[in-house]
Amino acid sequence: MYIIKVKGVAKIPDYVQLRDDQFTLLAYFRVDRPEKSLDKVGLGSQAAYIMNIVKDLPFGQILKLEL
Structure with missing residues (x-):
């Protein structure tokens, strides 16, 4: 899964x-x-983890997310 902050x-x-491996x-x-x-x-149970990553993620950068 990939995460992008816009x-x-x-x-x-x-x-x-949030995008899957086929984007x-x-x-x-x-x-x-x-x-x-x-x-x-x-992914409701992982919301805190995901939002913690989003907080530090620069805009426009794609990050591979391992859940």
Whole structure:
């Protein structure tokens, strides 16, 4: 799984994308509201771990996420 942090502009907030190994979009959520989307894809129990990684991830960088 891959994680990408996307910088928002003006009134558009910052977002996070979670993608599988074929780079298919699994989840797309606002940085400040991850719970609902992560629950939807079955990663609700890992939300704190994922958001801790997102906090330190630079915008636009792709990171391979091992869960």
